[in-house]
Amino acid sequence: MENKKTQYETVIGLEVHIELCTKTKIFCSCSTAFGSEVNVNTCPVCTGMPGSLPVLNKKVVDYAIAVGLALNCNITKVTTFDRKNYFYPDNPQGYQISQLYHPICTNGYVTIQTDSGERKIGIHELHMEEDAGKLIHDEECNCTYIDFNRSGVPLIEIVTEPHMSSGDEVIKFLEKLRCRIQYLEVSDCKLQEGSMRVDVNVSVRKKGDIKLGTRTEMKNLNSFRAITRAIDHETKRQIELIEKGDQVQQETRRWDDGKGTSYVMRSKEDAKDYRYFPEPDLPPVVISNDWINAIRENQPEFREEKIDRYQKQYNLPEYDSRLLTESKQMAQCFEQTTLLCNRPKEVANWLMVETMGLLKDRGNDSGKIPFSPKQLADLIVMIDKNIINRTVAKEVFERIFYDGVEPVSYVKEHGLAMVQDDDSIRLAVEQVIKENSQSVEDYMAGKTRAMGFLVGQTMKAMKGKADPKKVNQLVEAYLKTLTNI
């Protein structure tokens, strides 16, 4: 089987749904807040009451254009909505307002880095649509309830060309897509929570064939891992079918990640005729060049640009630049902190080691950084000015991270500043040497390691608040005076 597999290539295209984080829904003014009590965020429009009419939320258009520009798409000058008709209880109007004939963005691309170099993944189109409600099945009463809070939450659907050939490429594409959208701050793109939903179209063909094989569509993919596994599984399944002399059926399949396999949801024969037609309740949206330019001017600096700039402007290693720009919050925190303290590498280290470490410990994937750039900059300045040493700085940083303390006042209030006057250190050194005559003797006998012990004891006596370098100097000087005698 394995060597058979090498004779085939996999062709993959994606349909990615992304929930936009506008404050209100796409066609009414209800809140999009997640986790509200059932049916609280509803009105006649998003529950399909007779006589209600949709009115487009312009913010959704702004967001869709921004994403389209970030994916190098053409923006459609006159974009229109269409009705997709189907009966299902989560769909209160009996149709979903979507875009078929004139989607807002078309013909874009995203470049990804693969083992075989840079690749362009084509974006066929991007369109706007509304989300459906949620069905809640109650086993006890054997009935189903409907929560329309999600009904009318804005979505964009991004349809790629079939330009990917492995799970690895799909993940690289999705990571890049997610990163761009998160940088635009138009969605949080969480697969687990459904704010990003990926359907994968897979077909296989003999290497060298031009004609595409019959494809299947895979649904219910809730993690990147599930996507990779589903693609591998489906590729294998299709090759086996063809090798057996069977044909791949065009169908929609549902991935069961627990069992590591997929099932047929809908065959081609059951494919619905959605009877799309132009939505008569919504006039065409005319998108002027001014509108597009205004959004273009507000586009953020994306990750690739930042990676370049960090290396040039801040002299950071590529590794640091990549790590710091994984999330926009981190990159912004880096830039703002650096602006305040002008120590890019120091800031980078605090963010990459301590901050990311604590964020990981906390297990919160929101990526929200719980301190301000000023707090970190103040801390770094105190280290720079020798006000605190690194050991104390790490303790203070934890308090900043968990309790939000202001480092300057915290250090002052808790007396954590280093003892600066040499006399008190000298006194401590004298005391330590007096109490550790054995170590002094060892040192005299040439055991230089003994000095380290004496330094440590002095630090301890100073409650860690002395500059270790200074203690070192003074201990050494004192011991020298002893040997000279």
Next chain:
Amino acid sequence: MNDIDITALELSKKIKNKELTVRQVVESVLERINEIEDQIQSFLFIRDKEELLLEADNIQEKINSGELCGVLAGVPIAIKDNICTKGIKTTCASKILENFIPIYDATVIKKIKEAGMIIIGKTNMDEFAMGTTTKTSAFQVTKNPRNKKYTPGGSSGGSAAAVASKIVPLSIGSDTGGSIRQPAAFCGITGMKPTYGLVSRNGLIAYASSFDQIGPMGNNVSDCAALLEVMSSYDEKDATSRKINDYQFTKGLIENIAGMNIGILQNDFDNTLENTIKKALIHSKEMLEQLGANVSYVSLPFTLEQALSTYYILACAEASSNLERYDGVKYGFRAKDYNNLQQMYQQTRTQGFGIEVKRRIMLGTFTLSSGYYEDYYKKALKVRNKIKNQLAQIFEQYDVLLMPTAPVTGIKLEECNDNNPTKHYFSDGYTVIANLAGLPAISVPYGYDNNGLPIGVQFVGNCCEDKKVIQAAYTYEQKIKGQQLKQNINSKR
């Protein structure tokens, strides 16, 4: 005394001058309902007497205090039952919405309430406004007050009959392919379909969204203009709502058409235009000329059959989608016997919709289906655009067009049956033109045929020239008044 046997504007003047109280007006409406409603059956729902009288007193107070000073304050009105009224059953004359009580007021309802008008009740109609006779109502048969052997027309037959039987001086209808103008013509009253987008559709239960338009129905052009002034507005809740500079339509009530270029439609619909109506048009031409207008015959570059086919393809397509929400899940009727979701949908819709609604849903579903979309829906859309452009060209030469409202003066109740379902579709031939292009059109009575049935003619204007249409119709109406004695409805009974 029959207080309602006067126009709405006269009525409100009497209220303002303290010759009448609002309570007296409401009492007289209820009295008239007692007298005649059993025979006509124009209402599906009449509000509770006590509630109405209480509201009348409240409005009276506000009129007295000067809080309400609009020209229609205290005037009773009837509402077609496809317009949402908060807390009042709104059924579309369909079993599927038999007990549906909206949780919100349509924008027009808000506006007429703000104006201090009193909603008496909800009027009968063709189910979901699909029909030309009001006979497709799931609940009752409304009769034409002019001749009870005839239908009042449709689909706003109840609203037309309520005015014609002098229960209320004004009513609200909706016009998708002629549903205000045709019953207005059949019942001998005035009815206007404004420019598409002038009156908010928010709260109007959709039949065909790109055609539907709410409009006024009344005893004369002045009353209709006053009501339109109250109802119309730009509405953020309706994305197809249209912003215009001036909503003061009563400014169009000018008795002067000297110099106006008026075209009289020459297209003869399949030679089915009744002779009396043809004569009425010829006579109208003479009158308009006497009034100083430049009148000439005009031929449309498309046939009425083409307009009609285009209308039915597009309207049914939109309807098939608009009516998908009636699935038994959220509100309205739900069938009792079902074992699964599919059966619930099927049984609910099979039992809940009447035959005409089902027919149009099926027609629309067909024309939108893959493989047929291009040949039907898309083609019809192209024809519609062509018709729009051609009409725009015609209006470069003409101020208004005069044409029959309907090709016949009436449809007998006994002629309405399901054996020949499309038989009455043709009666929309002249009216759909305005809906296809979103134009303003008003039907005004010309007079009566030999059987005592009213003849209506309509003035159609260019987009947003509602005032001009009102001006032409008003001038014509004043001329007609002098020519022909209005038949007294009371003497017919």
